[in-house]
Amino acid sequence: AAGVIQSPRHLIKEKRETATLKCYPIPRHDTVYWYQQGPGQDPQFLISFYEKMQSDKGSIPDRFSAQQFSDYHSELNMSSLELGDSALYFCASSFRRGGPYEQYFGPGTRLTVT
């Protein structure tokens, strides 16, 4: 079965640079979620999109922005990177219509800021 695809899998950037993370949800899923997991931490919700509209926002810095495109893939844009942005970034997708169904996670993008 098709899974959530994230690219790139690894990314190394320097402070103050920008980064773009991409997420391709499972076909026919209408909702995308972004989570951040720092070293030794639990995943924290950043932002979500339902049918290409932002549906919820968590602890996402103003330096970050995201969108969902017409083909339902999503991109997380991160600017003015800081050392503290080094983390695993997970994307998840779900089929929301009808209820709070399960989320399927991608393998994550490991971002290292030096």
Added chain:
Amino acid sequence: DAKTTQPNSMESNEEEPVHLPCNHSTISGTDYIHWYRQLPSQGPEYVIHGLTSNVNNRMASLAIAEDRKSSTLILHRATLRDAAVYYCILMVSGGSNYKLTFGKGTLLTVNP
């Protein structure tokens, strides 16, 4: 968000059943109980969810207390591959968002 309480860690032997408890005394009537697990260096993985009745799937069973203030995830025969952090998460039904709020979770160790 309604909160859950889980033991920090549990240990089991391979091929034995494992019962992972979760307390959620402030659960509201429309909150779903979800369980996810995260294996080392991987993304979280959906395990099971339920509302009021006990649920079974190929991975596990979910036993929900009659008052819904607690639940137990049951792995019928633990394998080494089940070693992971298990998260019990409440998800609000009928709202405009279904984000997952991860707590500390239970680190399950499976001994060969």
